[in-house]
Amino acid sequence: MKVSQKLEYACRAMIQLEKSCVGDQVSRVDDLAEKEEISPTFLVQILNDLRRAGLVQSRRGKMGGYCLAKTPENITLDMIVRAIEGGVLEIDSDRKGESGERVADLWVEIAQHLETKMASITLQEMLDQGGLLEYYI
Secondary structure (H helix, E strand, O other): OOOOHHHHHHHHHHHHHHHHOOOOOOEOHHHHHHHHOOOHHHHHHHHHHHHHOOOEEEEOOOOOEEEEOOOHHHOEHHHHHHHHHOOOOOOOOOOOHHHHHHHHHHHHHHHHHHHHHHHOOEHHHHHHOOOHHHOOO
16 A cells, blocks of 8 residues: 555645644645645645545635634544545455455455544644654554
8 A cells, every 4th residue: 555645745734734823824835835845736736625625724815825624633534535535445356266255355344444543543643743654554
């Protein structure tokens, strides 16, 4: 399994939004991009995905930018994954042959464990632990 760069950047952007948006303040794309060393163009695409999923809000205009749409305790890692990737683990198993059914069932079981673990990790915990690297699945 490989975590996409887009997903990694989304997690970093969410952590940065939590750190930089206080009260009704918003963060500008250029500031977020600079702090996390992400291309501003790519970051806008990511933020739009997160906005469509209801995880961030945007404000237009000269004083515009992005902020979290929910409290960090109410945003989980699986929400971010679904916003960016659409699903946790896509399983396209061939259930043919003597072992096909069992192997497919194992992948489904692994996906369920992964989803459960990611649903238990909040953005607040990610921030408190200094990011995602503290979590072992």
